[in-house]
Amino acid sequence: MLRWLTPTLLILLALVLTLPVLALGASWFQFDAAAQDVLMQMAQTVLPEYALTTLVLSLSVALGVAAVGMATASAVTLFDFPGRRFFEWALLLPLAMPAYVVAYAYTDFLQFSGPLQVWLRETFGLSGRLLPEVRSTPGAVWVFTFSLYPYVYLLARTALSERAAQLMEAARLLGAPLARRIREVALPLARPAVAAGVALALMETLADFGVVSYFGVQTFTAGVYKAWLAMDNRLAAAQLATMLLGLVALLLWLEHRAQRRMRFATLRGQRAGSAEAQPVRLRGGGAAAVMLVCALPIAFGFVLPVLFMLRPLIGGWDELPWTSFLQWSRNSVWLAGLAAALATAIALALAFAMRARPGPVTRGVVQLASLGYAVPGAVIVVGILLPVGWVQSVRPEASVGYWVTATVLGIVWAYLVRFTAVSLQSLQSGYARIPASLDDSARMLGTTGFGLARRVHWPLLKRSTAAAALLVFVDVMKELPATLVLRPFNSDTLAVVTYQLARDERLGEAALPALTLVLVGLVPVILLSRTLRSR
Template structure:
């Protein structure tokens, strides 16, 4: 294949996948008096609330996930106690829980008219509100902390497992007590991992729409949707989306810098030696404390929300909309399967291009595509609808708005913008395990181009490709913000139905699609836990 068609194809693919960012940047070129007035009006009214609420939420969630993640990672890595092996994988279970599903579960059980407060009033003769309001900023902090801490736990656990046990053993031989070994040896080793995990958790927090909307919290994401769908102001939505994107970009820079520091520390540690060192055995009260530290996050982030959803599900089993549920599930599977297949094809094409002809172009396109996962769904929606609005204004008969909002084109496009990065990372990891000598041998035997990819690479990439498709499939199934706006007519998904039913206070009916999303989310968690055990 000639080189220039491949370059044009790569550039076109990159342009399609980063269109939301280009559209938001282009919206500022038309900054005029009207745009200035809108920005000033927001600065005087809603912008301070959005900024303050988002800041308080991010700071609180950062402290929460760092504390829970570091404590649990330290417990299962540095110490040995009853149940430690089970907690190693159980602490990953909250990854299967979408934050908005946990929010609905806690609200249904703990609200004023929920089962717990009704039982307390009946049993103890009390009246009025007996528990704090769940739908609040503090409630959102609770939900995000116990659903997002696995980011910190997973990265910190990996960092500590690399070298902490060996260095702590060396410090023990030098006479350092346990508390000092943890404070001066283990925690500094985990600092880059904690920073990367906290940055990932904050990106998820800022990108969330379901929890913020349901709890009535004035965050930037909720403000973007309100500006576009309620106030019908594209300019205000674009400005808020730009501010949100800049904040996420700063967090992404922090995460990538921390990841580089983690790799540097790991390589240095590997050269230093790999002597085995056993975790410290705990007994009595210390062992009980370690069990409690590991059990509470699993309880609050997975067990209790599942039980809260099972309660109304079992009670209303006979009136559940099973027929509609099948249609919702079919719509979700259809969209997720289509997006996963296209994302894998894009990832394979980019991976092969980077392998066959490494250049600045292929590296640049891969980096641009990799940024998509950090873009919040609200930003993607605004970035896709802005150019659609511009085209509709100039060529009203073109029908672009119909194809983007009334068919699967728009929503699949949004999925690819956000989740192609997931498939690309998995495919690149698979390519990294294929020795370059195989390519050289194949070329010497006359196999080049697509034949090389089909006959040499593909058999060795099957597992990585399957993992990529699975991860994209699960992420699409749980995606709410983009799906809520861009889904085709009469094609509600499980995520959208869960949100709509919960918003209408039909939490008992919302339990069925919510639990289905949890079951789907368990698949990659199980695979991840198996991978960690094998390592």
């Protein structure tokens, strides 16, 4: 196996996975007077609005997910109250809800012609709009906050569960009241984890297209698609995509910096569940308040959106397009299965190369492949289509555009760029649990190369490989921006159809594919909750 994983092949693989980003960088070498005019026109018209809206949205979402994620993580970690075990895993449920599905659900229920405002007008004899417009920047902040807070909840919960109980018990013995223990012990302890979770949530916010497009929020992502698809200006799209990628790179740096600070020493021999370090038991009003803090995010991020989508689904059950739904499902499963298989195969090869021959080339390729998940789908689309446009302008008779946009080549390429990092992370975690002594013993017995991977590593990596394939499969099923542009003809997926039906105000028909995506998203959430409970 190592014979095939030569440095040349690894470098070619890195180029394939990073070509969209390299193409965006290369577009600036064509910066001439025309490109300068385009940039100046955007700076005078749309660019200030994109920058201001993106900044306001990002800051608001950061505050929202930090507050909700930290509050819920503190509740289930520091306190013992009725229903705590249930809330520990139920707080992960919004991870199963794509943000654009949450946006469609709230719009269908709260808009002017929605059932809530109609009921209020008919019951109380009122007229006009009774609730604020949900399709707005505050509405997008609400959707992103309750869809993405689990990122902060997971990391903050992990940080608090490692040391918070012991340190808070020590502070209690020194006479500190509960409020001061939370303020001066728990919150500083979880600050790096909260910062890392906020950075991950903001990367998802900047990469989103479904919510901002449906709500009419003018962010950089919406601007990239408008410049490419509406204005037919590749250069403007590339410039906006580069700015968006710069923001993501800044967030990625902040996330890595916060991750480096998430290291806390633990006392040997001390058990986290010892009698001296038990969570504070709450009863009465305190327990009710903490239960409310945990219940509201679950309701706003999962329960209510599901109920809102079930209402039109049940009401129009006889009119649902079941034949088309089966075709959409087949397309989604086919693309997701193909991308999952290829991404997992690439990740297996990279993880094995890193294990067997961890040289500078291998480490560099693995690091580049690991960055793909942070690249927004809009950036990947522009980065893939830019080289296609250059080739077509030089050789009009070439059929590169056909192969990229009319077959599965382009969309699978985009999936691999974005989601190989997901499978690679899972497989690297699996390899970390395999002692290096097993490799040495196998080599002493004459097993090397592919035999080492097949006979020693593979039996121990089956669960990690299955988890990697499952995570990529679910992510591809829910992926909207890249699929919307690069999908082959007559290959609409569940995510694309959900967006198109909602955009056409056919929310009743959009409920079936939307809820199917939610059911698919529940699978990794259940596995994650089981893993956390077993730990």
